[in-house]
Ligand SMILES: Cc1cc2nc3c(=O)[nH]c(=O)nc-3n(C[C@H](O)[C@H](O)[C@H](O)COP(=O)(O)OP(=O)(O)OC[C@H]3O[C@@H](n4cnc5c(N)ncnc54)[C@H](O)[C@@H]3O)c2cc1C
């Protein structure tokens with residue numbers, strides 16, 4: 001019995017979710033009285049650091065064909081690694097890679113799976129884990145009854161914790177099947193933290209009146225080193241790029257701080273952001289539904305309030 | 319192309335959610351159901367567009383009880399040719415995938431379309447499972463797709479960006495925003511939908527791997543603290559020393 005964490009990477013770097021998944025795997029190993037191992041695929045810089053977050057062994061399948069992501073290949077490799085290492089709980093992050101692999105692993109191993117878990121397992125009379133359901137309107141507890149179990153861990157829920165030190169990376173030889181997908185291009189926005197991984201998010205909506213007014217939002221985001229987001233109509237009319245759209249039909253996020261500016265707080269918007277730890281709402285309408293979900297509310301004209309907030313932040317930063 | 323679109327039924331986001339039997343059962347009383355938006359707006363519509371471009375058929379599949387026929391008929395009204403319903407309330411994503419894979423194995427579809435996830439459980443599990451059961455590639459979170467012969471070029475969302483892939487049929491693809499534009503069924507579609515074939519098939523046996531034990535309602539949010547719009551120093555202060563987020 002052991003736990004195997006598939007630590008996902010992109011462009012040779014471990015994803016933030018990978019460190020969180022290892023932290024989760026370590027804590028689960030403590031509950032189950034076993035060890036957590038990590039496996040990385042392809043070329044990955046400094047994979048040994050996963051030892052710091054509790055992986056007692058870090059394995060690498062260094063085949064260069066794994067540098068391009070294909071869930072079919074990854075599932076085959078991770079499943080074989082799990083068998084070789086005698087692991088019966090497989091953990092990964094709930095990011096684009098993890099979500100694409102969890103179902104495949106479960107089908108391959110006849111394993112019960114749950115994506116987006118937000119609790120550590122409890123083991124009184126079975127194996128139980130929880131996740132948010134119905135747009136955060138409830139939490140459901142699931143029982144995984146199979147011998148092998150596959151979990152993906154909700155982002156920004158188990159912050160990486162250093163519990164030990166780096167370990168040396170051991171190579172693991174498993175067969176890597178040929179991919180049937182050809183990756184033609186990868187484009188990522190450089191210089192900012194991707195929205196699903198961001199801890200601080202500044203988001204604006206139709207209250208902004210037009211794309212030309214986003215300067216104050218960019219300034220605020222710059223001061224906080226936050227990632228920018230927007231409501232759906234704003235992306236739909238082309239004021240902002242689509243990848244910034246958060247909510248039920250866009251990206252779901254749970255940052256530590258979400259600042260919503262000129263957004264009414266429709267239920268479909270809240271569905272993607274209401275798990276944020278702290279919510280600040282700036283809106284000129286005191287009746288805006290967003291205030292019901294807010295920790296801090298400012299009723300006022302955003303064109304006055306945001307510049308004042310920017311000035312206050314500059315002063316705070318000195 | 320011979321295309322299969324998996325459609326599911328989900329409570330509308332605006333519906334009030336409650337539970338019965340000591341919080342172990344979802345209370346369906348008075349719940350407003352819709353077709354999962356990713357299935358309806360993006361997966362189904364893109365499949366229809368491909369059929370319009372290259373010919374072929376679009377078949378819908380749903381795993382669920384008779385009450386789901388309303389959702390299936392809506393899909394037929396939007397333009398699918400025919401539908402299959404596997405007559406069982408699925409117990410898990412695995413159970414759903416197994417029933418769909420069982421049907422798809424016999425039919426040799428060029429592509430199987432799904433929504434990227436259902437908006438009630440946000441599983442994003444079924445598509446990957448079907449692909450594994452059929453031993454074909456799976457492209458998740460597709461935002462753009464063109465098909466030339468038997469080769470598809472697909473863009474998919476990744477953290478902070480996108481990637482472009484090429485894949486040959488057969489494959490499974492899950493649809494995210496951008497893949498197509500929502501279509502509203504017209505009167506003629508609604509009328510003809512009533513006559514389109516909807517085949518009800520019995521389920522196959524599946525192992526019981528996962529089940530819901532119970533539900534909890536999230537802790538009440540504490541009252542919003544209002545801050546004087548003239549006093550942003552106070553907000554910065556609270557974010558720093560009370561919320562400890564900056
Ligand atoms: C099935 C479905 C799915 C959807 N999915 C999403 C989703 O994923 N994400 C999403 O965001 N929406 C989604 N929507 C749309 C959602 O219902 C709302 O229409 C949308 O969120 C509203 O965007 P908004 O708040 O920017 O605009 P509005 O609702 O127009 O609100 C603008 C707000 O700005 C305030 N304001 C105006 N001027 C100022 C000013 N000078 N200073 C301060 N405040 C000001 C107003 O008081 C108002 O509250 C979905 C809808 C449906 C039906």
Ligand SMILES: Nc1ncnc2c1ncn2[C@@H]1O[C@H](COP(=O)(O)O)[C@@H](O)[C@H]1O
Pocket residue numbers: 324325326327354356357379380381382408411414431432433434435436439440441442443444445
């Ligand atoms: N009961 C079902 N019948 C048919 N398709 C389904 C069913 N449940 C889920 N799906 C499909 O699988 C996708 C992903 O669902 P999930 O993995 O549950 O988030 C949905 O968007 C649907 O396309």
